[in-house]
Amino acid sequence: xxxxxxxxxxxxxxxxxxxxxxxxxxxxxxxxxxxxxxxxxxxxxxxxxxxxxxxxxxxxxxxxxxxxxxxxxxxxxxxxxxxxxxxxxxxxxxxxxxxxxxxxxxxxxxxxxxxxxxxxxxxxxxxxxxxxxxxxxxxxxxxxxxxxxxxxxxxxxxxxxxxxxxxxxxxxxxxxxxxxxxxxxxxxxxxxxxxxxxxxxxxxxxxxxxxxxxxxxxxxxxxxxxxxxxxxxxxxxxxxxxxxxxxxxxxxxxxxxxxxxxxxxxxxxxxxxxxxxxxxxxxxxxxxxxxxxxxxxxxxxxxxxxxxxxxxxxxxxxxxxxxxxxxxxxxxxxxxxxxxxxxxxxxxxxxxxxxxxxxxxxxxxxxxxxxxxxxxxxxxxxxxxxxxxxxxxxxxxxxxxxxxxxxxxxxxxxxxxxxxxxxxxxxxxxxx
Amino acid sequence: xxxxxxxxxxxxxxxxxxxxxxxxxxxxxxxxxxxxxxxxxxxxxxxxxxxxxxxxxxxxxxxxxxxxxxxxxxxxxxxxxxxxxxxxxxxxxxxxxxxxxxxxxxxxxxxxxxxxxxxxxxxxxxxxxxxxxxxxxxxxxxxxxxxxxxxxxxxxxxxxxxxxxxxxxxxxxxxxxxxxxxxxxxxxxxxxxxxxxxxxxxxxxxxxxxxxxxxxxxxxxxxxxxxxxxxxxxxxxxxxxxxxxxxxxxxxxxxxxxxxxxxxxxx
Numbered sequence: 001x002x003x004x005x006x007x008x009x010x011x012x013x014x015x016x017x018x019x020x021x022x023x024x025x026x027x028x029x030x031x032x033x034x035x036x037x038x039x040x041x042x043x044x045x046x047x048x049x050x051x052x053x054x055x056x057x058x059x060x061x062x063x064x065x066x067x068x069x070x071x072x073x074x075x076x077x078x079x080x081x082x083x084x085x086x087x088x089x090x091x092x093x094x095x096x097x098x099x100x101x102x103x104x105x106x107x108x109x110x111x112x113x114x115x116x117x118x119x120x121x122x123x124x125x126x127x128x129x130x131x132x133x134x135x136x137x138x139x140x141x142x143x144x145x146x147x148x149x150x151x152x153x154x155x156x157x158x159x160x161x162x163x164x165x166x167x168x169x170x171x172x173x174x175x176x177x178x179x180x181x182x183x184x185x186x187x188x189x190x191x192x193x194x195x196x197x198x199x200x201x202x203x204x205x206x207x208x209x210x211x212x213x214x215x216x217x218x219x220x221x222x223x224x225x226x227x228x229x230x231x232x233x234x235x236x237x238x239x240x241x242x243x244x245x246x247x248x249x250x251x252x253x254x255x256x257x258x259x260x261x262x263x264x265x266x267x268x269x270x271x272x273x274x275x276x277x278x279x280x281x282x283x284x285x286x287x288x289x290x291x292x293x294x295x296x297x298x299x300x301x302x303x304x305x306x307x308x309x310x311x312x313x314x315x316x317x318x319x320x321x322x323x324x325x326x327x328x329x330x331x332x333x334x335x336x337x338x339x340x341x342x343x344x345x346x347x348x349x350x351x352x353x354x355x356x357x358x359x360x361x362x363x364x365x366x367x368x369x370x371x372x373x374x375x376x377x378x379x380x381x382x383x384x385x386x387x388x389x390x391x392x393x394x395x396x397x398x399x400x401x402x403x404x405x406x407x408x409x410x411x412x413x414x415x416x417x418x419x420x421x422x423x424x425x426x427x428x429x430x431x432x
Numbered sequence: 433x434x435x436x437x438x439x440x441x442x443x444x445x446x447x448x449x450x451x452x453x454x455x456x457x458x459x460x461x462x463x464x465x466x467x468x469x470x471x472x473x474x475x476x477x478x479x480x481x482x483x484x485x486x487x488x489x490x491x492x493x494x495x496x497x498x499x500x501x502x503x504x505x506x507x508x509x510x511x512x513x514x515x516x517x518x519x520x521x522x523x524x525x526x527x528x529x530x531x532x533x534x535x536x537x538x539x540x541x542x543x544x545x546x547x548x549x550x551x552x553x554x555x556x557x558x559x560x561x562x563x564x565x566x567x568x569x570x571x572x573x574x575x576x577x578x579x580x581x582x583x584x585x586x587x588x589x590x591x592x593x594x595x596x597x598x599x600x601x602x603x604x605x606x607x608x609x610x611x612x613x614x615x616x617x618x619x620x621x622x623x624x625x626x627x628x629x630x631x632x633x634x635x636x637x638x639x640x641x642x643x644x645x646x647x648x649x650x651x652x653x654x655x656x657x658x659x660x661x662x663x664x665x666x667x668x669x670x671x672x673x674x675x676x677x678x679x680x681x682x683x684x685x686x687x688x689x690x691x692x693x694x695x696x697x698x699x
Contacts, residue, residue, distance in 0.1 A: 325542075325544075327540055327542050327543075327544035328544060328546065330507050330540065330544060331538075331540065331544035331545075331546070333505075333507060333533065334505055334507065334533060334536075334537075334538040334540075334607075335533070335534075335557070335558035335562065335606075335607075335610065336530050336531075336533035336534030336558060336562045336610070337557075337558065337561060337562060338526075338530060341561050341562075345557060345561060346546055346557075349548050350546075350547070350548050353548065427548070429547060429548055429590040429592060430547055430590075430592040
């Protein structure tokens with residue numbers, strides 16, 4: 001004990017021991033191997049088994065991927081090149097690339113969906129990341145209208161007239177606000193809907209006659225492939241979150257009518273399979289609507305998908321609210337915040353933060369469920385792959401085509417998942 | 433009650449210069465009754481609080497003392513009788529409720545700070561959104577009160593990074609930022625370690641010294657002796673006894689009060 005200077009009776013350390021480096025078997029790769037792979041008999045067996053499984057998989061898939069053929073016009077041509085060896089015929093993806101991405105969109109205007117996609121990334125950037133300048137949110141706000149015009153084309157006056165509906169609603173809100181807030185909200189909604197139903201159509205055709213500003217019109221059934229998946233998925237995601245939050249607040253409301261409408265809606269939508277709703281959208285809705293109304297099929301599908309996932313979001317967010325301590329409501333009340341301010345500033349931010357994993361879960365589910373539209377005749381990637389396989393050139397191809405589609409879906413869903421983890425980390429303020 | 437805190441409170445010289453009770457009525461509760469379902473929690477409560485009074489409400493748990501002060505800012509609804517706060521009667525009219533709540537500050541047992549906001553944001557939120565104070569001004573006021581409760585250096589941290597005592601002082605500062613005329617304290621020190629109770633009580637004493645009208649549910653009898661001008665004893669939803677602290681502790685009238693005092697002061 002020469003290090004401790006213990007000459008006196010009381011033990012008081014007056015010099016600190018220097019730090020020593022840990023023993024060599026406690027650092028580096030060897031320690032990692034021991035702790036993680038070889039820490040006991042069972043783990044050793046599992047490690048060996050896992051290595052075997054990886055080996056078998058690589059052995060089976062490796063050559064197939066390595067000998068892949070990218071330049072072939074048909075499955076038989078591909079097989080000729082392979083000459084009996086195992087190999088993937090990715091030629092189908094090269095051959096049908098445009099179809100898988102754009103469906104039957106007119107080839108000379110492929111730039112429009114591509115531009116829309118790029119602008120979409122620009123528009124969601126300020127929503128997803130706090131570092132992007134806040135002013136860009138204005139672009140995000142007008143992007144939906146711009147995207148609609150770029151994808152479907154036609155006269156720009158129609159888009160502008162639809163946007164004017166929001167202005168009309170806002171003006172009605174400001175005017176009626178002097179009477180009462182509730183009255184103003186109802187008035188704004190009614191004014192907007194009336195504008196859209198009765199005035200926006202005639203006005204836009206009038207304006208189009210005076211000054212025809214138009215680009216080539218594309219019909220909904222010409223859309224297909226990943227374009228249609230992204231349109232349905234992204235629109236559904238963007239619209240179902242606010243709708244879901246409103247439904248959730250409605251379900252917790254003290255007003256019986258609002259409460260029972262929300263409960264009824266949520267329970268009905270959750271109790272019905274999505275495919276039923278899609279069939280309703282494609283077939284039944286036409287019977288209920290007045291004859292002659294031409295209600296775009298893609299729009300109907302988007303509405304159904306949105307309603308479907310909104311019901312789930314509502315319940316996920318309700319779980320977030322349930323996890324909030326009672327004291328948060330009381331503190332907000334005690335400070336004199338009214339219902340909407342308390343919700344917006346105190347309760348919703350916390351409830352949403354808690355429900356991020358559930359919300360993203362629902363979004364991922366929604367995005368994958370867009371493939372169900374194949375059953376009502378919309379040619380999303382799955383629908384197109386059936387068409388491609390029906391072609392005599394590519395009859396019999398399975399793994400390459402579906403593998404590619406699966407990979408694309410995986411990239412989208414995995415990025416959503418990673419983003420949600422990033423967001424959870426960023427919003428973590430409890431420091432426990 | 434812990435001996436350490438009694439000593440701490442009584443050691444401190446309480447400056448009574450500003451502690452004047454005025455004739456003006458701040459809170460008037462008359463014949464107030466409340467039920468939870470069929471359970472009669474508050475029975476025929478009559479209480480008048482004048483401006484500048486510092487009232488400590490004591491009593492066994494379940495006696496309705498928290499419920500009583502929570503009725504004053506309508507966190508709980510009373511079913512019969514009348515509560516008038518600062519001239520505004522509490523009814524189901526939401527405008528009146530919001531008006532009373534913005535004049536009455538409340539401090540809770542579990543602090544109830546907003547964990548997703550920084551300390552500064554916790555303090556400026558209500559002034560900005562309820563009082564419509566400009567942000568810069570609200571921040572100046574917030575920093576002023578943070579200095580008063582002696583933690584200005586924590587302004588940019590989150591509540592989860594602070595100790596319990598610090599959190600409770602932030603909660604007091606948060607209420608003060610609304611410039612309330614009345615402060616309600618609902619067992620503010622019950623969730624704290626003995627060491628932290630002192631810092632919170634010191635803050636409350638300072639507040640009393642400045643002449644704030646205070647209603648305080650607490651078990652800190654040292655605080656009651658040093659600061660209160662009236663102690664109210666409640667049992668089974670009724671006010672059993674009320675008196676000035678000296679007479680209340682030295683010469684309790686009812687048997688129930690004597691029993692309660694012997695139990696909490698006995699050891």
